[in-house]
Amino acid sequence: MSASAIRPSGIDGLATPSAFRTAVREWFDEHAPAKGSPQDFSAIHVVTSTTKAEYRARERAALDVTRQWQQKLYDAGLAGRSWPKEYGGAGAPVWQDDVVAEEQSRYGVSTKMMAVALEMVPPVLFVHGTHEQRLDHLPRVICGEETWCQLLSEPGAGSDLASVSTLATPVDGGWSVTGQKVWTSGAGSSDHALLIARTDRSVPGRGGLSCFAMPMAQPGVDVRPLRQMSGAYHFNEVFLDEAFVSKSRLIGELGGGWAVLRTMLRHERAAIGGGTSGRGAVQLVALARQLEGNNDPLVRQTVAGVVARERLLDLLQARMASGPPVPAGGSVAKLLYSEHARLTANAALELLGVSAIGSADATAEPWNERFLFAPGLRIGGGTDEIQRNTIAEWGLGLPREPRS
Ligand SMILES: Cc1cc2nc3c(=O)[nH]c(=O)nc-3n(C[C@H](O)[C@H](O)[C@H](O)COP(=O)(O)OP(=O)(O)OC[C@H]3O[C@@H](n4cnc5c(N)ncnc54)[C@H](O)[C@@H]3O)c2cc1C
Known part of the structure; x- marks a missing residue:
């Protein structure tokens, strides 16, 4: 067309x-x-x-x-x-x-x-x-x-990305990057990665980090899929062995990677919070009808709870989109969303009962997938605990947690 x-x-x-x-x-x-x-x-x-x-x-x-x-x-x-x-x-x-x-x-x-x-x-x-x-x-x-994918987390740096140790060493025309990343979603199908690496070893913590737009298809990048409990190979370990990024691929200032990362993480939280996989209220109502549970008061109460929470999420999204800035809004949305995904999948599995165990059941299969996907949503893009810290400090103005 x-x-x-x-x-x-x-x-x-x-x-x-x-x-x-x-x-x-x-x-x-x-x-x-x-x-x-x-x-x-x-x-x-x-x-x-x-x-x-x-x-x-x-x-x-x-x-x-x-x-x-x-x-x-x-x-x-x-x-x-x-x-x-x-x-x-x-x-x-x-x-x-x-x-x-x-x-x-x-x-x-x-x-x-x-x-x-x-x-x-x-x-x-x-x-x-x-x-x-x-x-x-x-x-x-x-x-x-x-x-694109994000090469941020490492075996020793997840919530605390200031501990990133992947090293980008200056070479002719750019940097040579060596280190290990982990939990990289979609690394096997991405053209480029937003990479955070240490460009100055003498500056510990946030100051010595820089961000790059790194091409994934090159000899120094080895992607090894990791199996999740859901059966997915959604994320990967990525081994970087003298991978090359040219000078033109530095994003922001040299040593200014933290500022770039903060922009990325803010939008990641909002993007996950605005996600679709955990928004299953319409499908849950249909499941309740299909299983003829829609006249059972307890089922109705559970399903109504899911519908109400989803509406709350939609209203929060609408407010974030059109009203004045919501302090720590991305973290609030992500926290609500990950909780909603978990409760929606739990409700479906309760309705399905034993048939949820058989993955060959066509009605149960998508709910099984949602159920097994839900815990990851509480970790990826910053864990629930980190979102709560952000909401407390940046949204509610509570005292900051001690920084080491
Ligand atoms: C589905 C999924 C997809 C992902 N995709 C990517 C990706 O594409 N790219 C990428 O780089 N990473 C990705 N990740 C990794 C993710 O960002 C990290 O797992 C996450 O930031 C937590 O880091 P960690 O696993 O090292 O846990 P840790 O940071 O070691 O945390 C362990 C526990 O301690 C708690 N904790 C840590 N610090 C604090 C604190 N200050 N206060 C209170 N509690 C705290 C955490 O909440 C957690 O419960 C993904 C993870 C998942 C599950």
Whole structure:
């Protein structure tokens, strides 16, 4: 289908939020599957399998669906509305991005397979990147062509990323990077990584760190998948042995990696909090009906609790998008979201009873996947405890915890 054929008519001339929202909603009604319908792919990024080869095949298939959807959004002029035109956007006001995101969350679609590329790297490049770096990446990111991962955590540095020890040593034309990263989501399917490494060993902690846009396809990068309890090989160990990053790939200042990282983490929390895989209220209501539990008062109470929490999350997202800044809002959203994902999956498994144990059961399988995926959501992107610390210190102004 040509771009013009699917573009909401006159989209660039719609100045008021309500006219814009109506056009966007009409477009989604026509082009996006409904939540809970057989075509719903809002949890497509929750990929599981019993073998690495099968996982890679399913991951590729899920990535293809995500890319196609992102391309469709782009062709419709709905991707990156607020980005400058030179980077592929429409140069529109930021509220239009929020309207598209809000409307999209009402349908059975997801771009979470590409969350690092679409939701975390662009803000980092807009704040800290050079014009050339934006030109290099953003036009490919916006239409779903380029994938990214984050090379942050290490065996000795997770919550405390100031302890990162991967070393970037200056060489002709750039840096040679050696060290080990771990828990890297999507490393096997990413074109680039946002890497944090120590560029000055004489400065301990945050000061000696720098961030880079590192190409993943090179001899010094060895990706080894790790198996999760869900059966997924979602994340990986990544061994860096004299991997090369050129000078032009330094993001921000040399030694200024902490500031870049903070921008990335803030957007990561908000992106996870706005996720789709844990938003299962519509599907849970359908499950209760299918299992004929919808007249049982206890089931109704549980399901109503899930529906209410999801509504709360949606309202928080809407407030964060359009109101004044919510202090530590990303951490609040991420905390609520990870709790919601856990409680929704628990409720489904209670409804399913023993049939939840048999993974061959087509109704139970997606809920089993959600159930096993949920604990990871409480850790990835900063653990629940770290979010609580952030909310206490930055949101509520409570005394800071002692820093060593
Ligand atoms: C699904 C998933 C995907 C991930 N994807 C990526 C990725 O793509 N890239 C990447 O770099 N990393 C990724 N991670 C890693 C993740 O960011 C880290 O696991 C996380 O930051 C915690 O670090 P850690 O595992 O080293 O635990 P630790 O930091 O060692 O924490 C251990 C425990 O101590 C608690 N704790 C630590 N410090 C404090 C404190 N100050 N106050 C209170 N409690 C504290 C923690 O809450 C936790 O319960 C992913 C993890 C998961 C589960």
